[in-house]
Amino acid sequence: MAELAQLLASIRLPDLAGKAVLITGASTGIGAAVARAFAAQSAKVGVHYNASREPAEKLGEEIRAAGGTVHLIQGDVSREGETERVVEETAKTFGHLDGLINNAGGMLGRKPTSEYTDAHYAAVMDLNARSVLAATRAAHPWLKKQGGFIINTTSIAARNGGGNGAILYAASKGFVSTITRGHAKEFVADRIRVNAVAPGVIATPFHERYTDDEQMELQRKSIPMGFVGTSEDCVGAYLFLASPTLSGYITGQIIEVNGGQLMP
Numbered sequence: 001m002a003e004l005a006q007l008l009a010s011i012r013l014p015d016l017a018g019k020a021v022l023i024t025g026a027s028t029g030i031g032a033a034v035a036r037a038f039a040a041q042s043a044k045v046g047v048h049y050n051a052s053r054e055p056a057e058k059l060g061e062e063i064r065a066a067g068g069t070v071h072l073i074q075g076d077v078s079r080e081g082e083t084e085r086v087v088e089e090t091a092k093t094f095g096h097l098d099g100l101i102n103n104a105g106g107m108l109g110r111k112p113t114s115e116y117t118d119a120h121y122a123a124v125m126d127l128n129a130r131s132v133l134a135a136t137r138a139a140h141p142w143l144k145k146q147g148g149f150i151i152n153t154t155s156i157a158a159r160n161g162g163g164n165g166a167i168l169y170a171a172s173k174g175f176v177s178t179i180t181r182g183h184a185k186e187f188v189a190d191r192i193r194v195n196a197v198a199p200g201v202i203a204t205p206f207h208e209r210y211t212d213d214e215q216m217e218l219q220r221k222s223i224p225m226g227f228v229g230t231s232e233d234c235v236g237a238y239l240f241l242a243s244p245t246l247s248g249y250i251t252g253q254i255i256e257v258n259g260g261q262l263m264p
Contacts, residue, residue: 013041015245019148020094022046022087024077024135025104027056029204030153033231034101034238035059039068041239046071046090048104077104077131078123087138097142099242102132102176103153110165121168128172129179136183140192147191151241152180156200156258163215173198177254184252193251195241200258202229224260233257 021038025031027049036059039045045063047070049056056072063070071093075086091097105128111120132152139150155173157163162170177196184194201219220228237255240246256262 011041011239013239013243013245015243016239017042018044019098019242020044020046020091020096021099021101021242022048022090022097022135022139023101023103024048024083024086024131025050025153026101027052027059030199030202030231030234031101031103032059033235034103035070036063037235037239038242039063039066039070042068043099044069044071044094046073046094048073048075048077048086048090050074050076050104077135078126080134083131083134084138087135087142091139091142096145097139098146098148099150100135100139100143100148101151101153101238102135104131105153105173107166107169110163111168112165113167116168124168125172125175128169129175132176132179136179140187140190143192144187144190148193149242149244150183150187150192150194151238152176152194152196154180154196154198154254156198156256156262158198159262159264163219180254181252188251193241193244193247195247195251196254197234197237197241198254198256198258199234200229200256200261202231202234202257204231219261222261223258227259229257229259 021043023031023035026035026047035045035047047056060070060072073086073089075082077083108124154176157170158173158177180194180196234257237257
């Protein structure tokens with residue numbers, strides 16, 4: 001993993017230098033890896049976090065020590081009004097906003113459908129679905145000033161229905177995949193490209209929290225490449241979709257990063 005991180009840091013994409021990018025859910029896991037990668041490209045990075053203040057602060061220190069520009073911002077994006085505040089504060093801090101990466105999300109526990117409550121439904125959908133819509137709506141006026149990009153984090157679960165107790169999470173990610181395509185068409189006239197990355201089984205705090213060792217091993221065996229991915233394995237897809245040089249004619253697409261577990 002360290003070697004891959006070093007290799008990613010050595011890649012140079014000059015068209016990302018100076019760009020202001022907000023990444024929601026960026027204190028740990030995929031979000032943190034993506035934040036490091038964009039900072040290494042000399043982008044100005046907004047690192048959003050909610051409860052994980054200490055990891056966010058350590059990430060900020062790491063980026064600054066490497067000469068990067070970072071703005072840390074706390075907020076519960078599942079709450080009405082909080083997402084908009086996070087976007088506005090970040091954009092105003094940098095003076096502009098060129099990219100939004102909607103990465104915040106979570107399962108909030110494995111539950112069979114028979115145990116769903118209205119409160120659980122609202123919590124999962126607010127975190128994974130409504131927050132994407134709210135952040136995109138708040139970022140749109142900033143992005144259309146000069147054109148830019150939106151990259152949503154969806155999931156392999158959006159296609160396969162999710163694992164045990166994860167059906168509602170999967171459905172919320174299905175929303176993210178669908179709205180990615182819809183926004184790609186709606187915002188094309190504003191020179192905003194909208195795409196998504198769909199990670200498969202990735203070793204992050206997400207699975208540490210919700211997937212036991214036996215379940216993880218079963219999932220590993222279902223991956224043709226034979227191993228569980230890392231956060232760094234996902235980073236290249238985000239950099240690719242952000243770079244107008246590499247993907248300027250790509251919008252409305254979802255890149256599956258899953259080691260061959262799903263081959264649509």
